[in-house]
Amino acid sequence: MLISYSWLSEFVDIPVSPAELGDVLTMLGLEIEAVETFAPKLEHVVIGEVVECAPFTGTDHLSITKTNVGGEMLSIVCGAPNVRVGLKTAVMLPGSVTAAGLQIKKAKLRGHESHGMLASEEELGLAHSHAGIMELPAEWQVGAPATKYLNSSDTVYDVEVTQNRPDYLSHIGVARDIAAKFKLEWKRPQFTLVEGKESASEYVKVTLDAPQACPRYLARVLTGVKIGPSPFAIALRLLRCGIRPISNIVDITNYVMLESGQPLHAFDARYIGGSEIKVRYAAANEKFTTLDGKEHKLAAHDLLIADANHGVALAGVMGGLNSEIREDTTDVVLECAYFDPVHVRRTAKSLGLSTDSSRRFERGCDPNQVPWVADRAIAMMQELGGGEIWRGSVDAYPKPVVPVEISFRPSRAEQIIGRPYEPADVKDILTRLGCEVQADGKMWQVKAPTHRPDLEREIDLIEEIARVDGYDRIPTEEVTKVVLSGEDDPAHAIRRQVEDVLVNAGFRQCLSLSMWNPEPRLDPPGRPGGVLVANPVTDEMKYFQGSVLPPLFRAAAANFERGDRDLRLFETTRVFLEGAPDDPRTWEKRVVAGLMTGRRQATHWSSGREALDFFDLKSVLELLATKLTLDNCVINCYAIDTSGLLTGQLVVGGESAGEFGIWPKSVCGPLDIDADVLWFELDLTVLARHRKSKFQFEPLPRFPLAWRDLAVVVDTSVEYSALSDTIRNAAGEYLTSVWPFDVFVSDKLGVGKKSLAIRLEFLHPDRSLDASEVDGWMNSIIKALSERHGAALR
């Protein structure tokens, strides 16, 4: 909404400068998006009249004019489409300067001498306009300095109006709040209504078929009017507020709308068939052409203004092409109505027509302002275009809207805002906003004005008091209370800790869009797609991810492409899967996922260049198990296939906590990563469920531990875990630690054999161990290993 400082000044004596008013509006709740000051530069600008106008041969859009600037005929080249003989316009003589800073000089244009420039509003700094050169009133004196007529400065604020404030879409509405803020009076514009003898009800009949959609419809009639351009001051105001002037009658509907917030529509009475206006729903698929020339197919919920035969306007949205004001219009039926916001919103949205009118009705206009606005508009129309106003109005308003009555406790404002307000101030603010206040005792009765449909409850009034008094006057109360209640979400802590562990292990934390579209050309195999979105943002975002590994994989490929090939990436996020139809909480899992590729050790001049392998992946899982104190954590590997593809499952406390694996180079190569990729994706909620909750210090051993190293040769098919199980079972209760410290395979050991060297530690809590008893346990262990696994001592 564009708001003019000078226009506001007609209703209230603004006690501050235009710059200061911007801050006032901001603090009243009007967000200022832009401020523009119009200060026309009129030196060496005069009023001129085009007396000759011929196309400039050899150019496609230029004309050569002879322009009378009072006592002198100037030859001026002009490129505007509207230049024509008889046009009065502003002439920038050599020496003048445009708003954009361009110096006007006598100049040769394609060989033709031009002695100045015919100017648009834009060039003079009067307003923004792209419609060509100015069209000035015929009665203005040729040769007069432009300052005589055009010296009009203003400041225009582009403000964003919140959904709840229809009244702010008008100058009067804004002026009312400014007056309340400064405790000033504001005044409505004054006019004199001169009516004829004949009653408007004899001219036109109004029927409301759908009073819920159109609670009020008022028509006024003006006959014998002469259509012509609006006076310059009105046209300029409209231009500055973003509306193109068209003709006096149409301009008045817009002018009064910007003034009052009430949309108006003027019909050419010739095209109101049967002298009857019927407000009815459209028939399904009824066709209607709006005045922008577009044909619409209507639905049964669209409200139409119709005559005896067909629609003439789309109620509250746009007029019809068939009944618009034309140059030869003489009789006008003026519509001033109140349409239900829900209906207007639905029609505007379904037809994709958002207009100055629909935007106001959608928020809720004031049904009780209708007669005043109609009088104001019809009086102005007569003032500008002459003619006779038929007596009275035809006003269909079966169920008048009554002001909402609100019980209000002044003391409640303090309880909400946190500071006392003087009852006298409270009453003053509410009254200035248009409320009727019965201020008796502790419980007041307040009637909210119908121009403020947002005021329905006590709390709404409290907001008004705080707002008009000033949010800047709300004190800042120091935080002294700390409420010790409730608990943090359990996922919060583990997420942080997992992030810490992985960052410390050299992983970089990533952040991926949760929405994606699977693409076999880009994505690693075997990850769930996720859940389908009904209205995806783009085709690339059709699913909420079932796994975060594909996005991480794609990111890895992009980094790989750029030459970053040693990657350790992870993300903590959510993945999605279809769950219970009534509980979205079952549709998602919180996960941590990571992938690694490239070298085992960070780049260093001394280090080897070994590629990562399974044990690097396993170490990350073991690190997480250690740092998160996971209970009973088992890393279950499925068989590796010959290509090196591996998948496994992390089982914690008997519950699956997610998967890990290796996508070998043969899989990743075609997906643009020429290396093995190691990955894991774990369910944070499951991990959180199986953490050892209590930690207690254990006393240090009082006696020395005894250790033995054992080297055995077994078949390569014998797994270390089987050996260590056997050792633990055979060793008795004082074995405290088993740890493999060397593994190698060699033909020297025999074909298909490997050697494992294992360190065993024994400890007795209450005494030193005897070498002979440890040897005894060792013999049992060796025997068991031999029997169970065919292990031979080396």
Add this chain to the structure above:
Amino acid sequence: MLRDDIASLRSEAAAALNDAADLAQLEQVSIKYLSRKGLVAGLFKQLGQASAEERPAIGQLLNELKQELEAHEASRKEALTPKAKGPAFDTTLPGRLPWIGSYHPLTIVMREIVDIFTRMGFRVADGPEIELVKYNFDMLNTPDWHPSRDESDTIYMPNGFVVRTETSPVQVRTMEKKDPPVRIISPGRVYRRDRPDATHSPMFHQCEGLYVDKGVTMAELKGTLLFFYRELFGHDTKLRFRPHFFPFTEPSAEVDVSCPFCHGTACRICKHTGWLEMGGCGMVDPNVLAGVGYDTEIYTGYAFGLGIDRIAMLRFGIPNIRLLTDNDVRFLSQFSGIMPR
């Protein structure tokens, strides 16, 4: 007399050692006095001429002379040897670092924000990203016609679930389960149906807060947010509440903070206004409180929200929101040295 010879050789050799100006001269001196055919050795050969009684004493004297001169020579040698330029290995080569990890900038900012609020006794609450319309809109007092419900603005699932557009549904879920006092923040991802560009992403991050209790006021909300933004942006930060409209709160305000870059004097980042818009806040609408069964005569509350992505972008000077989700290690590695406070 041998004794005299020893004494004179001692002073002569010491002087010669001292006079040697470089290692070559020292070598000459050393040969002259200390070599196998040198003058000291010569004196040893004369030892046989000494009487049997004197021989042990003179022998000892000679040994002492030899040791003394050798020590003197060694010390002169060290003094004359050019000083080594350093140890034999090159200490300027880089050290052996492990892989370096990094937190995502959003995590860094998010943790900081969460930590400031937890210092003020807020608890962290969480809820699903795919939500019931009931929690995302209805119980937040969003009117049926409100544009935020439109399919053009908000992402829906085929079964009618909505993808949360703010983290406020968490507040409703929390209030449903628990009686006041409720003092929570809900950080997390939210979604809008915005096409991605330099400043918009369909996915972004918010932290919303809620406090419902007896006697909670807007003045306290102001104090809470002032403390928060001062912790976040510095202790000279100023706060401005501007009237606004949100269905969820009444009265409602937009929160501006004085621009932490120019300290309110106007710069490009604050578009020369001196203020940065941070998010909305207000007193929880009685309809919301009544909707979860709270007695609005006994309890009042405030709520606020702020966008994390924008704060992260401001804090680190990140010009394009897409950098946050591109996972480009050239970007991520720049945060290796930034740890959450």
